[in-house]
Amino acid sequence: MQDSRTPAVSMRNITKVFGSIVANHNVNLDIYRGEILSLLGENGSGKTTLMNMLSGIYFPDDGEIMMDGEPVMISSPKDAFDHGIGMIHQHFKLVNVFSAAQNIILGINEAEGKKVKGFSKLDMEAASKRIREICDLYGFDVDPDQKVYDMSVSQKQTVEIVKVLFRGADILILDEPTAVLTPQETEKLFAVLRNMKADGKTVIIITHKLHEVEAISDKVAILRKGEYIGTLITKETNAQEMTNMMVGREVKLNINRPEPKNVRPRLEIKGLTVKTDDGITKLDDVSFTANTGEVLGIAGISGCGQKELLEAIAGLQPIEKGEIDYVEDDGKRVNLVGMDPIKIDMLGVSLAFVPEDRLGMGLVANMDLADNMMLRSFRRKGSIAGFTDRETPRKLAEKVVDELEVVTPSIGTPVRRLSGGNVQKVLVGREIAMNPTVLMSAYAVRGLDINASYMIYDLINQQKERGVAVVFVGEDLDVLLELSDRILVLCGGKVSGIVDGRKTDKNELGLLMTKLGGGEVG
């Protein structure tokens, strides 16, 4: 694609290698002033690495960077700022006990006032004034005196953006900015980005969400496995084309949602309250029912009690109050409160749990596939008492590798060597092999590429059709809306609503997530 203008930034033949991993290979990318460019690619496609080279965190092994047609040398974040490039990282870099203004001026001399006997006086007032000017110009909502620890995630992100603007950046790079935001906050962020564009700033958004690309960007540049695939004008393309470029071949983009069959209550949770060791309430009077043959999606901003809810059911969280009733096929009820995973297992309750932290909780990173399969089964009686049965787990590992197409050198490979998607397949494969009656999963597709994600959705639907009660904690609302039969929304440890997955929409969920909708819905 040719453009007669001179690009603001032009990256030529950029290559970056980490050990044996080629993160970027001969990438060519042009960025023009006054545009919003999406950098699209799957996890591990080298988006962040590429932008880190632009912002001075990494230095390219090969290739060159030109700004307005002149070759430049960016070897530190300071160099990047000198060239007007600022990056907002996925993980915020703010000092919690400082105010917004203190964080913004941290490390620059802008706020220096008159020198008194060689010491320069810190002029906070002038700084605050400039911060307000920036906010007014673009529509930010920042109180310069508010402490960071008092801020919500989206406010912290705003501070990060203002910080970059304060330093005079006119090319802004945002790394997955919406990952931590609700739909409403995302809209607000996008509005601000549009204002910045109108002011002539250049914005680069790193993302892997297609609908965001469509909503905000003028152009979209696609990376795949470290290589530059091409740049498209957003208006002239569609989700399918972008996906195909991202993945490298044709993929179907709709998730199945079979009609639930034989719906009966399986888990009944009543008044569940969980507190941390420090006495902070993580779950507050949570009640709901998970049914057989149904996918119950759980939505909420991260940290609203999703983790605690699943762990409480799995017997890993001390429970303050409430009941967790497991309803057997014959209608008999067993209260699972106060039981550890072994006791639950001994009752014959087959509860599969795919936790958020795959390598730190669901699996043992340094053990091989066979030994990881053994985690669930090693207590079963072997041929000699006290000794482990190595044969069954080995066979199971082979079966999982075979059926779920796990890419691994051998079943003797430590799972930490596998890619994220394959790690998740191993974990899900093991849990499904338990023949569960309840399957709980937390962020099952986080970090997975599109193919692996769809395989997981398929597995979840298979389990649902087998009559398993599936509890699916998700972060991508589009996925939750396509996969779940019902969606429970958590907000600050409380249930803010249970809605029908076929009838609700993103807006309603977003309102429930921030409790703006208020009240019980379903």
Add this chain to the structure above:
Amino acid sequence: MDKSVKEPLIHITKRKMISKKQEWAIRLGSILLALIVCAIITTITTHLNPFSVYASMWEGSFGSERKIWSLLKELSILLMISVALTPAFKMRFWNLGGGGQTMAGVLATTTCMITLGGKVPSGVLIIISLIAALAAGAFWAFIPAFCRAKWNTNETLFTLMMNYVATQIVAYFIIIWESPKGSGKIGVINSSSQAGWLPVIGGKQYLLVVLIAVIVTVAMFIYLKYTKQGYELSVVGESENTARYVGINVGKVIIRTLIICGVICGLTGWLLVAGTDHTMTTTIEAGRGFLGVMVAWLAHFNPLGMILSGLLLVFMSRGAGEISTAFGLNKSFGDILTGVILFFVIGSEFFINYQIHFRKSHRKEAADV
């Protein structure tokens, strides 16, 4: 414009996979290199022929049947303590208290032999002192394990300090039982009756010790590799969260594993007093609690591998002693050679895990012009 090549001269990456063959080639290569460096040091500082120095080191360990047996005894005791520490290390419980746990066994055995000697038949005394030694070692290991399981105390400091406590208690009892009075020593216990002494089997004084060490080592290998408990403790070591997730009681596993450590250390203490030394001194354990840490690490916690790493360390220390007497050298000279060799052996682990790349040709300079 500054366009100098920023690629560093050398750069280090972690190796992905390495074959057993390569691994051993690196290890043997490092020992060979160490011997060359030692030879240079020897020639420069002492003007002796390094080969005759090496030959006498070999002599010191394998020169006569007596020397071989005493090497085997040393190796057995060191091996037992190393093996005792292994399950704790696999569980990432850094037990530096092998010495103290052995001393507990030493003290228990001595107490039984002194107080019960002559009062019960020797065979019964042997069994009583064995039980007492095992219990004492287990108790000494139980204390830090319990505190770690209950209050998450730091086991490294705790076990380390317990060593000094054990040594001081032993010192106290040495004063109480010293004989002859004023010597500050206990002397040989039950020297005339030999009550509580382990029997000599096959006419070889140390054969029993060697056999027990072999059994313990093989048993530990099997325990770690094939039993459910062995599997549990490695899960706890790798990730306590995963252990919790599958319902393993982490505290229980920690305490159980440390009791096993303590029992084997107690057994070692029993062998030291009843089997080999027949006395108690504050230095009877001779730093093996720490040496055992190195043996275990060098063998990557494989009990069978510890036979090799233990042999290397025992061989070095005996060889160092031999050359200082044979050539009239300062004892420190032997230590220098030991140090150099260990440095290379431990250093080889770095090259097994990491790969070093040197900077390639300056392709960028050509592009610059």
